[in-house]
Amino acid sequence: MNPKQGVILYGPPASGKDTVTVALTELNSRYAQFARLKVGTGKAAGYRMGTVEQLRKLEASGGVLYANTRYGNTYIIDAAGLNTAFAAGVPVVHLGQVDGIRALVDGHPADWSVVLLWCPRKVTEQRSAGRGDRDIAARLGAWDATREDLDKHPGTTWDLTVDTTASTPQNAARLIDQLLAQRAGAATA
Secondary structure (H helix, E strand, O other): OOOOEEEEEEOOOOOOHHHHHHHHHHHOOOEEEOOEEEEOOOOOOOEEEEOHHHHHHHHHHOOEEEEEEEOOEEEEEEHHHHHHHHHHOEEEEEEOOHHHHHHHHHHOOOEEEEEEEEOOHHHHHHHHHHOOOOOHHHHHHHHHHHHHHHHHOOOOOOOEEEEOOOOOHHHHHHHHHHHHHHHHHHHHO
16 A cells, blocks of 8 residues: 655745646646645735634644744644645645654655755845745745754755756656655555
């Protein structure tokens, strides 16, 4: 029996997590971006918007696998949401904190493929401006925090590393898809 598979895309803002996820879903419809629960304001696309009360109930029931605060919002990975995502296919979870990776891998049994998507700080700034972000300074602060996070966790291992300035989103998606196929083949051997 094959274990359920999931993908974690880790990287700083504008490293290509959204773009690579779109390429993955175009490559194979079994992939779908995991919609984290978001408590706060701003962009709602790609999130399940929630309330502080919902967050409190999830915390009280032990349903929160990981939560972080950034840009004045709280972003939650919840067990119930992940179960729904796994029932539909292969969830693609976006993270920018190594602690989040660890919480997810340790807290939700699955065959997780952990992928580092990377771009230089200047590229984050250019991409952020190009997509019309109004909070570029905050995005650059998050890039700095991601770099510091990596420096604090030098033993972190990646199943795949992709420089998104050198690889197209479609190529990155093919590499991720091949990685999952290899892992599934190894699990059945």
